[in-house]
Amino acid sequence: MHDALATLRDASTPPDIFRRVARRMSLLIAAEVLKEVPTIEGTVQTPLGAAFARRVGARVTLVPVLRAGLGMIDGVLDLLPTARVGHIGLQRDETTALASRYYVKLPPDLEDDVVLVTDPMLATGGSAVAAIDLLRAAGARDIRFVCVVAAPEGIAAIERRYPDVPIYTPVVDRELNAHKFIVPGLGDFGDRLFGTV
Ligand code: PRP
Ligand code: URA
DSSP: OHHHHHHHHOTTOOHHHHHHHHHHHHHHHHHHHHTTSOEEEEEEEETTEEEEEEEEOSOEEEEEEETTTHHHHHHHHHHOTTOEEOEEEEEEOTTTOOEEEEEEEOOSOOTTSEEEEEOSEESSSHHHHHHHHHHHHTTOOEEEEEOSEEOHHHHHHHHHHOTTSOEEOSOBOSEEOTTSOEESSOSOHHHHHHTOO
16 A cells, blocks of 8 residues: 555656556555445355355445546445446635535435545545535435545544544645645646646
8 A cells, every 4th residue: 555655646657657556546445444344244155165255235335526536436446346436526726725516426325325435635625525515415324535645634624524424544644735735745636647737
């Protein structure tokens, strides 16, 4: 995980490598999330007999926050190929850093799902809280926030408003700069993922 993070942070990593490593990183984080998803125990027949089996026991819905969150879904789907996928489009204003919504498409009946919000950068937390607001309004109860780099401010923002939403992050960076970018962070994840720098 930290090897992948080093590649993502490295300013010289080109978009094709960045995409591939973001996918691998997301799979590794998803494996951590899966440790805390309800399971069903049973048996399975091997060619030589019955074996104890434990399977994922909840329906999982992924909700990437566009655009950057898209870079995480393939890795999570590698582990959970049957997950449903909703989309929330949020864009931070470059001056105020306030997130505004431009697109929402969610699967129905979220009440009993484990809902994984993927958004790689948790900076001020404005986008994360806006995404969770939308999901709560749509009926989701078990929401988990999954990112690649978090700032203390973003973690505090989620914990203040949604203390019941766990945050999965491999690293918490030092601070936000004057433009509300995470320092040292990795820059603009969406731009680096899609080559729009
Ligand atoms: C980035 C990032 C998060 C948000 C985090 O998205 O992907 O969604 O900023 O910042 P916050 O915690 O201060 O809200 P951005 O708005 O730049 O859009 P993009 O994904 O389309 O690049
Ligand atoms: N969005 C990013 O992509 N990077 C940051 O550091 C903050 C918000």
